[in-house]
Amino acid sequence: MTDFLILLRDHWLSLIADALVILLMVSGTLLFLLAAVGIVRMRDVYTRMQAASKAGSLGVACMVMAVAMYFKSLNVAVEATLVVLFIFLTTPIATHLIARAGYFVRVPIWDRTARDELEGCYDAETHTLQSDHLDESAAGTDAPPPGRSEPQ
Amino acid sequence: MSKLIANFLLAGAWAAAIQPFNAANLAVGFALGYIVLWVASPSDRESPYFKKVFKGIGFAFFTLKELVVANIKMAVWTVMPLKRLRPMILAVPIQEDLTDTEITILSSLITLTPGTLTMDVSENRRYLFIHFMHVDDPEEAKRDVAEGFQRRLLEVTR
Amino acid sequence: MNALVVSPIAIPLLTAFLCMMAWRSVRLQRALSIAGALALFACSVLLFARVLDVGVLAADIGGWRAPFGITMVADTLSSLMVLLNGVVAVAVVVYSIGAIGPRREKHAYHTLVHCLLASVSGSFLSGDIFNIYVWFEVMLMSSFVLLTLGGERGQLEGALKYVTLNLLSSSLFLSAVGLLYGLVGSLNLADIAIKLGSAGDGTRPVIAAIAVLFMASFGIKAAIFPFFFWLPASYHTPAPVVSALFGGILTKVGVYAMMRVYTLIFAPVFPAAGEILLWIAAFTMVTGVLGAAAQYEIRRILSFHIVSQIGYMIMGLAIALLVLERMADAPTEDRPAMLATAAMALGGVAFFILHNILAKTNLFFVAGVVHRLRGTGELKELGGLYKERPYLSLMFMVSAMALAGIPILTGFWGKLILVVAGVRAGEYWIVGVSLGVGVLTLFSMTKIWAEAFWKARPGETEGAEPKPDDTRGTGWMNAVVAGFVVLIIGVSVFAGPIYRVTERAGHELIERAPYIRAVLDEEYLRSLPGGIGERWIEPRAETASAGEGR
Amino acid sequence: MNSLVLQTASRFLLPLLLLLSVVILLRGHNTPGGGFVGGLLAASAFALQAMAFDVESARRMLRVNLLAMVGLGLTLALVSGFFSLSVGGPLLKGLWFEVPVLGFDDPIKIGTPVLFDIGVYLTVLGVVLTMIFTLQEVVE
Amino acid sequence: MNDVTWLHEEVLGAIFDVAGVVLAVGILFTIWRLTRGPTLCDRVVALDLLGFQAVGVIALFAIVTQRPVLLSVGIVMALVLFLATAAFAMYLERRARP
Amino acid sequence: MSLLLAAIIGMLFASALYMMMRRSFVKLTIGLILIGHSANLLIFTCAATRRDGSMERLPPGLIEEGQTRIEGEFADPLPFALILTAIVIAFAITAFTLVLVKRAYQEVGTDDLDNMRTTDR
Amino acid sequence: MMLSLAILALLSVAAPWVCRYAGPARGVVLAAFPLGIGAWFASKIPSVADGGGIVETFAWLPELGLELTFRLDGLGLLFALLVTLIGAGVLLYAGTYMQGHHQIGRFFAYLIGFMTSMLGLVLADNLILLFIFWELTSITSYLLIGFNHDKKESRSGALQALMVTGLGGLAMLAGLVVLAFAAGDLAGVAGGVWNMSELPEGLSGHAHYPWIVALVLAGCLTKSAQFPFYFWLPSAMAAPSLVSAYLHSSTMVKAGVYLIARLHPNLATGTAEGLWEGLLIGFGAATMFVGAYLATRQTLYKRLLAYSTVSSLGVMVMLIGMGHPDAAAAYILAHAMFKGCLFLVAGIVDHEAGEKDVAEIGRLFRAMPATGMAALLAGISMAGVPLAPLAGFVAKEKMIKAGLDAGPLTALLTALIIAAGSFTVFIAIMTGFKPFFGKAQREPKKHAHEAPWPMLAAPVILAVLGIVYALVPALFATPVVTAAGEAIKGGPFEAALRLDAFYYYEISLALGLSLLATLIGVGIYFGRGLWVKATSPFAKLDGVVGPARMYDYAMLGLTKGSWAQTRVLQNGSLQVYIKMTLVAILGMFAWAIWRTGALPSVGTNFERTGLLEWVLIISIAVSAIVATRLGSRLATVAVLGVIGYAVAVVFALYGGPDAAMTQFAVETLIVVIFVLVVYHLPRFAVYSGLAVRMMDLLLAATFGGVMACLVLAAGSQELFAPISAYFNEAAMPETPDGQSAYGRNLVNIILVDFRSVDTLGELVVLGIAAIGVYTLMKLRDDHEGTPVAEREGDEDEREGGNA
């Protein structure tokens, strides 16, 4: 125990860095595990995506930051930042694209999905997303909302 | 924008001069640069830049917090029995005058936060269609998005 | 010196790239193309003359000494092949002006041709196994595109087979290179030859397997039995001038590579190669020629004959390898004669390749003229050419007879050399097969002659007015055809001196020492572990005796 | 694809990717990277542009004919080898010029191999884009 | 015993071993999803995740083998992975168009 | 590792060849892609395997700043250069083949190779 | 001699121009050259008869034993005279006969070319040179036989001749080469003995002797239309008749006889039981009988003569084999005269009376008396009518005597000779008598009239020479025959061409038999209807199993067989091609391992594998399996992506970040391109049955297993350290003047510096691929809307204007 305290006294900066590395590394791998479990367990593509893309990209970010912390060099830090930046920039877009495309090709949606306000909003010809009817319903029109009714 | 660039340049110059050129020195350089800029532009103290830096930092921490919280939620959802989940796709109204960049950042941040996923932006840019992992009250969920991310983002960008 | 060795690669490449940049102007591309081809020809002549003059030339690319960089080596065989490439280059480019048409020219035809020429030169000159792979791929890729330049159904179907089997070949080649590198840690042919030569018995099976992989992959490229299927399926589909280019030079690259690799590297460590190659040669000859016998379209017939003729080349190589194998156990006094026999067989192959490139290319050229005139190559729809186009008939006759090995034309000499070598080596049955195949070749050639030339034009007898011949561009085409006939006759007449050159090439291949010495410097040879390089160091103040390498 | 998000993002991603591709190209001589990867990255930048908007816009952004670019890259790669010929050396022999740059201890070395790598970069960029654009035009 | 070395080598080493195991399990799960589908979207999502996991593996190895240069591989991966997903999305979208 | 890699190479070759033997030419292209991977892995494995069959994770061939050579062992850079070349070549050929297959399908109207025999015989 | 050959060769090339500019005088002009040459040869008769030959040599390809060695001895002289003099006559004749033919120039070119080759053949001393001319005669005769190329039978006849003689010729080439080396063995010359005049003694004792005999005879017997190869000769009658005359009377078919005679001294064993002699007698006698018999069933003038020629050739071969060189030489000379004359007559009858069928015509003597006279003389000579002072009788008498002197075979041979002789008499009547003096069935189709002098000259002179031959043998016959006989026999020899019977009225057995034959022949003539009926069963048999049928079967077999082979090998199925390729490679592996006698050894120390490596391996393995089983294309692409990424990670882990990066990027781009392409592709379909798939799997797995073993074996047998250490040394400069790559990334400096040529090539591949993709997609677009028919042609040129 005293050994440890001496260690703490002499190398506290390095120990904090190490602890950070460990933290990042562990959370990164756990996030990956989370993503993997999610992608296996979830029942439709949207929920899988929820699990996979987010946890996955965060996991990468954690692990890459762990590398940056570990090596303590600017080059590595810059590179790590680039990776994180790029992943954070692209993942949401990729997810959005796939989700949207999946909706176009009518990927089956989990039957527990309580409400789908997107239903019927896409123009079949042009793939443009119309939302005018939402405005109308918000303005108090009696027209029923085009979304799915909630399950019984 | 020019002030941001100037601030970064100052940070870089500091790190290069002070050696070694590393992250810590850059951070110090940025802080010093901020002060220098503030001091050196007495006529322009009202420039939104000086506030935005803090808002930006705050926004970053907010996002970080959201990420951590949401991830924990997500972890719970992932391992708990699936029967308890209630996913939804909701049309979340957004402010009408958002720029392209703001919409993109907003939707990206929403997607990055676990539990929500922007599926698309409506043609008239009034709605974000978001897939929620679990929603108890749809209206509250919509409000959260508008109040949370949208507001804080606009604080930084405007 | 260095530049001269590399020029047959650099010139066509530069031409190709410039043509690519001159994307929009067909005229400029043509001018560049012709200039490039002429320059290639000139350089190949100079290189050949230089090699004849001073012996094997080696150029270290980038100045990195062998075996660390890539070395280009011009010995008699490779410079001869490059020379032939230059000849074909000029012919094809000039012929194309009449034959190919601006549509294809706009679609990078000239670029592709020159890339192909560069890759062929590269394959011939390269002294590095992986570099040969790269050139093979360039060759393959440009031939793919040339093959499909037109996008017709037949071209696409043929190309699919061509692509698939050749890609299989490439993968095997690449695998073989990888295995070889795993064994000896080098890519330079001369270096590999020395290092593999010192392999112990435990390594022999692996070497044998690698040798088989090379045999298969080069065999696919060379279209030997039973790997030739892609060739008859595709060679008749592209524009006729492309067929000529392919038929003339492409498959020979495979044969060349096989000769190079087997004589330089595998002959001492995998002596049994000769046997199987002999069988392969026999089957290649026979199946090819029988395939041709079943065809009724000129270019299909010619395509199958390519296969058959490759068999002759493989036969020569096999005979040489067999003789070399036996030489290991032969009494010393018999060795000079055996060496001479092996050199004769290899020289015969070189001569045969020379002959075949001239004759086959020209037959495809003639087929192209016929195709242009009549719009078809189907024998059933052709006829009357003998009556209407006597000079074309003569050109065809000379080329066809040359191909069939009728004295005194080139094919006869090529066949004769191989036959004599075969008899000297005591391989009588293969000699018999080769002669029988000669008759069947004659049969096919006379079939074309009788059907396309002698026979009356179909429809003529019924009194219907036949469609007038389409003579656009045939001036250029005929000029090339005539030029090749002159070449064929010239080679036939000067067969003696030419054979002396090819025999010299055979000697070089067998001795190996001139090649290895030209590539690897003395310092490197001395530095090799176990003193394995010592025996290749040129003895001072005394000339190397024949067969030192063995 | 008609996606606002993608289109907006690609405006940021394109320059970022291009910049990175050049960085990877230039530092390739000393660290992992080089003309190939650089070229591939640059190509993916424009491919992204083509996906987000359409091929036409990506072509406009490039301003040069792709095949001419390929030709240029190839010529550059080949000609970089000719330099040493002009001073009597072997083909493709690297020639290096030391350029002293203020602020660096070592002079920056600019050599024909770098030129070669730039040729690689341009070729790869041109080739990949030719393929993708040609195919995508058909899809469009 | 040098404690810092011990900490570095043993503790970090053990943690990285565990991280490797966890990562490996995740990868196998993801591959399972990739091969099972059932829709193309699922596979694309799985592929995307696998790409991330590959970067993760590389990052882990960068530390374990003390080679920071490996991170540049991760950069390239991160840069191009998006393109593949976008291409799949584009395909799906075109296929859906009548 | 080399044992495993060898097994994997064999497997990749097997699946590549199996796919190449299918009558559907779309599958054929899959085979072509697979066989490229097998060859690349093969080069790598052969070069990296040592005399006793073992294989080590050596550092890449990168010279540190300020030094003029790598001290100690490093991974043989040559096979990686070869692989890199082979990868790019395979990419080029695969891309071309894919387009070729697509065009062939357009012309022939089926992807059954047995319906593509007009050029033989 | 070389000069004469050169003159004739040039004449051949110049013939079309001569024909164009000399007009009707072409025959005379052209005939003058061979006539002059013939005269020169004739002037050499005395010196050659005295044993003085002429030799001319010019080295051409000494490495292959080929020197242009020409040698004029008695045998060569005999044939040279026939070739040039009869050739001159034929040229003269043809000048008129071919008048007005639109391809007359080519005709003369071929004819003179043929004459040149034949002359070269009989003068050549070098074996290869001989073969060269041998083949040239085949080719020129091919062109001549097929001269009426519009007719199918001309073409097929030409082909038949070429195939049969060509096949024999190539066998002969092999025989000659083996002969040369066998002779070299005996003479102690390593390079072989290539000049026939230098062939050593005792070849019959050499181990390869049977092969030499068989191969050489294969060439000679086919060329000389011996049984059973005779069938091409009648088919060759599609040629213009005078061509047939020239070819078949005097020359080409005799090339085989010539070579047999030429090699007889070297190959003969000296006993009638020897292989060489036995074969010659057997084939000769059979040919003599069969040819004559078949002739009796013909009615077409040319066919009758053709079959009788077959018979005569048999006689010649048989006589040589029996060891009667004088008889053979005498017969050769006589046959040239009467048969040449009759062929030309047949041509005249066809030309002037428009008739070809001797059964139909008669009584032409009044219209064409000179022709009739010549024909009659030739006919009598051919029949060998006893006591008729004509060449034929002299020769025939020698023949019968030879038959009576044949030891154990006497009875058989004599019977055959008599039988053949009877048939020949009948043929002689049909060809020399019937058309001019016999009964005509109907009027000739054309108004018959005498031929002009250029056509008459040759037959008349030949007929007259036949008399001279017999009456004044010393004038030319004896010296020529003696000299030739000496050459055939290979030693001094005195020919006795005295007409014993004529001068001494000696009632010998030979004369009696000759008379008998004549009577039988006359008998057949009168009972020819009966004869035809009686022999028709044999004819039917011949139609079913005869050699001509056999040839047809062979050709059919060739066509069918080649079709079948093509269907099996070149069946159009890519999968089958791949399977055959793989099976062959596996076979070659097995064979190679078997030949090297051991299985490759493999390193044994396989270290513990890390967990993540396991995961990578499993990923690849699972993906590889799944990729072959998935039903969806894009899913497969995604799975392929996994393999690519996993491989990249492997590279990254084992020290190849550059390769890993590139692999990542390329893999992704492949996915992108695949996605773009797959949009237009069909879904996966399963076409093969389970059994096929299992077989394929087995094959693929075997191949994969072999590759895996190879990897282990080659990987763990590192013989030498890799050359890569050098790159480390050369990367950064350590000395100011040392060559350096100035780079720290070894992979990169290898790519852009050490192996920049590879990279350049790879860039070219990329560039071409781009062009390929571009043209595949674009070049076709221009087609759209154009009809298929226009597509087929080269539509390109139409745009020529705007290029």
Ligand code: NA
């Ligand atoms: Na190894």
Ligand code: NA
């Ligand atoms: Na160094």
